[in-house]
Amino acid sequence: MIHHSCGLFAVYGHPDASRLTYFGLYAQQHRGQESAGIVSLDEKGHCHLHKALGLVPDVFSEEHLQKLAGPIALGHVRYSTTGRPSVANAQPLLIHYKDKNIAIAHNGNLVNALELRRELENDGAIFMATSDTEVIMHVFVRELAKQPDLVEAVKATCQRLKGAYCLLFLIDDTLIAVRDPFGFHPLSLGRLDGAPVIASETCAFDLMDAEYEHCFKPGEVYVISPEGEMSCMLSDHLPEKPRQCIFELVYFARPDSYVFGEQVYQCRKQMGWQLAHESTPDVDFIMPFPDSGVYPAVGFAQSAEIPYEHAMIRNHYVGRTFIQPSQSMRSFGVRVKINPVRAMIDGKRICIVDDSIVRGTTMITRVRKLRELGAKEVHIRISCPPVKFPCYYGIDFAEPKELVACGKTIEQIRQKLDVDSLHYLSKEGLLRSVMHEDHYCTACFDGDYPVPPCSLAGKFGLES
Amino acid sequence: MIHHSCGLFAVYGHPDASRLTYFGLYAQQHRGQESAGIVSLDEKGHCHLHKALGLVPDVFSEEHLQKLAGPIALGHVRYSTTGRPSVANAQPLLIHYKDKNIAIAHNGNLVNALELRRELENDGAIFMATSDTEVIMHVFVRELAKQPDLVEAVKATCQRLKGAYCLLFLIDDTLIAVRDPFGFHPLSLGRLDGAPVIASETCAFDLMDAEYEHCFKPGEVYVISPEGEMSCMLSDHLPEKPRQCIFELVYFARPDSYVFGEQVYQCRKQMGWQLAHESTPDVDFIMPFPDSGVYPAVGFAQSAEIPYEHAMIRNHYVGRTFIQPSQSMRSFGVRVKINPVRAMIDGKRICIVDDSIVRGTTMITRVRKLRELGAKEVHIRISCPPVKFPCYYGIDFAEPKELVACGKTIEQIRQKLDVDSLHYLSKEGLLRSVMHEDHYCTACFDGDYPVPPCSLAGKFGLES
Amino acid sequence: MIHHSCGLFAVYGHPDASRLTYFGLYAQQHRGQESAGIVSLDEKGHCHLHKALGLVPDVFSEEHLQKLAGPIALGHVRYSTTGRPSVANAQPLLIHYKDKNIAIAHNGNLVNALELRRELENDGAIFMATSDTEVIMHVFVRELAKQPDLVEAVKATCQRLKGAYCLLFLIDDTLIAVRDPFGFHPLSLGRLDGAPVIASETCAFDLMDAEYEHCFKPGEVYVISPEGEMSCMLSDHLPEKPRQCIFELVYFARPDSYVFGEQVYQCRKQMGWQLAHESTPDVDFIMPFPDSGVYPAVGFAQSAEIPYEHAMIRNHYVGRTFIQPSQSMRSFGVRVKINPVRAMIDGKRICIVDDSIVRGTTMITRVRKLRELGAKEVHIRISCPPVKFPCYYGIDFAEPKELVACGKTIEQIRQKLDVDSLHYLSKEGLLRSVMHEDHYCTACFDGDYPVPPCSLAGKFGLES
């Protein structure tokens, strides 16, 4: 699995704020399954917070939503990229500082978090947990102590942050959304019954019939307060080109979302189309694995004019806890989730289109199974280049040496997977599949990092 | 929803019998989600039973499987077609009669259950619950009292049963499987490490890498005991042609299964293929709804040479309990499960291929949503004829008057659904999609009932 | 532990029937912690049943009570004296026989259950489980088939039953309560807002402010129907003297109950009083163990004019599941439940008054602990004679050879317990503590069985 760090949602000035946030997080559950949290602000100026480890429907009960009263709410789903799952790291982070309630939710990863933390500790700050968000909170409170203007304090805070961040601040009744200057991760504005709503992905808007307005610009600061809404930029000196995370389009985002203003389904179909242009094998049919690679496979099949089949069936009840299988059940781990339709496989030449190969173990097992069932040829086409470099901006690939592509030629990978042919979509082909091809970060493919990783490598020692 | 009554599984002479049965039921969970149960027989001749309301993974814990010791096991998953869900009706049914342990599991529906029950009550029998299975058990025990031969007792029992039944009997260490003379429901034999395994659908065999041997014949009695395995027929006067339930192929069975010796995925693709031959609209693309109609849609698109798209996205986390939505969330019930990809819909002419329309309410909502999102035309193609008659053999369609097709012409249904065109696959087209076109019951389409329904209509009064 | 078999409760003609039954069972939870069940009858003549393994508050939810509609309800709590805990054996037992709903709840133990079962099986009856109650149900249904009169059928049924039984029958809207001719177990009549209520112990009446009327007579049949209430006797030839279970007074019943018309607290104090008369040691104080022996200890201390102390403290939170202790925690099993107050023990001569010693293991550990803490002398006084014979009427002592008193003289027991003196209350002293000293069964002390145990020893082989 490849893990993303987070999903954000906020709504300002709606009587059902926390309930909408619940569903906004639910729609973005794929962006973080470790913990979920909501902060709300009620009419009396009291903040309410509930967060816990678990999936959104497990974390919140009707009773919780009742307590999360008020017309402003802010929510977060998280997958940890550092340390153990811990409720101490769950977001949003809420503090009380000199009669102000301040909540922050963060999607992304700072490269200078450890440096900042050391500075802050030297200045007397103490840390309860290990998240970047707590670091950002300390920086923000210090900036706020210097100047009362909230927007200036946010800008000054962001001046000190290096790396990837979409941030939502709630300072009493002012909500501020920020995207970092390179715009690594997506954040969009919508509107529901006149109230502004903010989400990492627009599928959250669809669920509640909110209207999608636009994606915030890289470096944009968007302020919503009782005085109204206004937008400004973090600074006058922003990078010339955004460097948005192309893996959001390849893999993370829901296909029905817009992210970075791009429609994900269409991008993925286009990747399949490009892939077919680059390398179409002579096969009987194209197939995806269930729940992965469906959209590039559809595009590939259309472009190559080869039949498209669902020759592997997903078990609808997977997801529940299981009893351990007996030893008689060989390759059980694969079978309980998906089952190939033997009659479709036997004697066939098959091309699998998928969106990624990480460690390769699942792919190897599945290919072996197809061969056992009589597949004459198995070809693989992947809708992005091989991942060869770590991401420092919030995506948790496996350790480099665990990646199947690490240090291997395509031919070596093909042999390891034991397939008849293997082709990865070229970086050029990938970028041709999106609208703004020069607006993307491709560091995981080519090592070209827009923000250099910090010298202070390593993670915090605190386990909590 | 259309509900089936049951799924069966058994294994004889394997050290992991109850664990295999657990997985055999798990693979057949789609055949019954109301209750699940397993009986096992250990080496000392003791029977063990656990059954409860719920899904297979919720009903059984590791501790339960440990207690279900022994090399012979028999399992059942159930969806009730009568009365309220009740653990008293859960199967298998286990009794102790004169030092014999007798367990029965049943898939199907008798048309003369109420008649038999009245006869038995007049003879002093008392009933704990409302299932046909308890009736069959009483008949069997009375036949067994007349003659010691187990197979003869089974045959004599079945002489008295009218309707649809696949039965598994475990009488001490003898396992007997029976299909009714018309073979309404499927039951297949497989083998794992030399041990015979029996399942309603062969997807249960695939999960444990058991080898599929063949489907039992209609009217076949298959006996497995310490003396070995043998097959005979219920009588010398069986119907000339089987009347197998074609709805198993259209809708119920998992696409990766064989039932009645037919491969389900291929039958469904063939239905789509036939459907395209009968009526192909001029559209931009073909789409299924997520998790329904995928296979006929694939066949339709291939035959019609029209692009195939997944323009509605399923939410992967659906299935968990939800908090009620706020009133702001219009048509929420649809949206939380699936979300259309707006960019794919807008301005497009769309043909939806599906496997059934029952009440039509979901279809109407989804079509309306597609139109809201800008679909220029919406056409519907259904891979079977309209269901117009009730089933007395174990399939629970809605009440006739609730069926959208009830008493309406196709044109009237089309208007009700508000689509540009509507076509149902003809009965002839449907039968051309399977191998043995004269072996099927089509009573739900044409009212031609192989076994006349009983005059004693109505259900039992006992609620428990 | 010594286990009782059951507690019964019923209410007839009250709008809150099932809720009252819930609390009536809750108050009698000490009579059976294995399973609980309620049957109700609503105004339309429909029966509703819910039963499950577990304590009353765990078995029933508000939703269950809502479904258990109607003004008549019948409930049961059970501790199994045979076989493994099983929901199949939970009571009440409800069946449907020729348009009649028949429910039975039973407290006691038949000595001829196995004989009856064999007869019934020869007559075609089949058994789902192993309880006596199912046997009684079959007998009753057969009698009912012979004659339509319910009371005559009940009498004819009881003619065939040997042993101990308090029975509640609900046949459609007729409720019939029966005590066996010897009156082994208690059953009392009360009244709430004019509606008759029936309970094994009167503490159930107190909880709902029902008025206690009287204990049913041994051999009494009490009939409540829409026509009114009437009483008759099982036969004209009842035993001259009842043989009620004196262990109900010594140990089982709650001290605030009346059973057999005797007030339990006062009987127990009287046992302590008699015990002091028989043997008072020269000690510094008298103490009970927490939650056992308190009442005879109070009586003993008053009679002997020796101070009474609670020198062992019960942990209020015991009952919840624990994590295993570490090996450092010696004699943990004792300590987690109760803890001696060291300062009260050191240098003292102590007399413990308790109501029973079964296996003796707990007593040995506790005595050893008292000695470790410096007790100078430890004396034990038990408020009944040594249990030396098995009970066939519904009380589950340990196996004879596990009883500390089995085959030992008092002196040998004293040595085994390592105490300075030991005295058991004499049978005469025990009988002097109750009002009707010749109305009790003392078979567990003297082997004088009012109903001879059946020759067909052993339990059923069916495990379910």
Next chain:
Amino acid sequence: MIHHSCGLFAVYGHPDASRLTYFGLYAQQHRGQESAGIVSLDEKGHCHLHKALGLVPDVFSEEHLQKLAGPIALGHVRYSTTGRPSVANAQPLLIHYKDKNIAIAHNGNLVNALELRRELENDGAIFMATSDTEVIMHVFVRELAKQPDLVEAVKATCQRLKGAYCLLFLIDDTLIAVRDPFGFHPLSLGRLDGAPVIASETCAFDLMDAEYEHCFKPGEVYVISPEGEMSCMLSDHLPEKPRQCIFELVYFARPDSYVFGEQVYQCRKQMGWQLAHESTPDVDFIMPFPDSGVYPAVGFAQSAEIPYEHAMIRNHYVGRTFIQPSQSMRSFGVRVKINPVRAMIDGKRICIVDDSIVRGTTMITRVRKLRELGAKEVHIRISCPPVKFPCYYGIDFAEPKELVACGKTIEQIRQKLDVDSLHYLSKEGLLRSVMHEDHYCTACFDGDYPVPPCSLAGKFGLES
């Protein structure tokens, strides 16, 4: 209910440290039922923390204890005296500061917490929650930044704290225990297999067979590190006399504990003895209510030479969740927990001895019930003076105006309770019941506050 704030436990250098802490907290569960937490330190210097809302057995699973590895552990149970229950306020509080792991657990209440918090916020500190403990942590970290010596930093921290505090600090592998200069709350040292153990009450030692050594002195600092153990005092200028909380002896502590070096059971018996000397009514018997007042009642009865009875019976199964009673059940709330033995009450003159009357509502209901059951006279004796003043040091009495004794004479209270006579133990009598009568705080009885409450009244506004 009167609520205490907390219970502490620690063990240093034992292989089962976290498991012992689990049981140490379990034994002290009565001191805090809202949340529980444990921090451990393993051999590699990593800290592990688990805390949650709930009772000890619910908060910790075997898996949690496995993760709480290492030979040093620190635990806390809490009842909140401020704000809503919140896991953010659960203790111990663990932070990471400049490569140091620092954990603090606190029992008591500071009177200058809000003042300190404002100071700290002005200095840039941010607060996650509302507990005093977080304030103490910030003060400590600031002191530690000034000087590296841990003990000096602890002393300097305590110089700034006003009010009641027992503190446990774990700074990496150094454990420091502190009692405030007045010694408001208890903290004792014990030893198990050579390892030091620390607990609020010695009943925690008994559970694990640890040896009780002594109670720490007011103002004592006890340091345990790899270098060994040493003791010093917070300052040279400590108060002349301790002012320990006498309510610990009257009400909170378990009777089998030693606190402040006093044996609780014996103190309570002595209070009953003194109470009988002050005012013995002419009654038939003395009775406590179940689980409250037992020990003074025993002392009272012995002194007055009047019989002692348990005329109210506690329901053993209380504690589990209930379904709401029906309206037929009058005074149900009382009855479900305890039930008076009618036969003991009718026509009797009764003296109830109890340890406190707070709001009086329960007492009024119970007295009324006794009169309904025929009690001829009801007298009440309370084993401490009336509570008239709020506690600022960690005990949560109800609001003053809710206290039955607030602004009323004894005669007025007697009338309100509707009893024949009422007497509270005098302050002098209470102090005569303990060993060191001039070492106690009696502010709740007489308003004589050893530490003046802070002018900054009110609680924090942050709700979380």
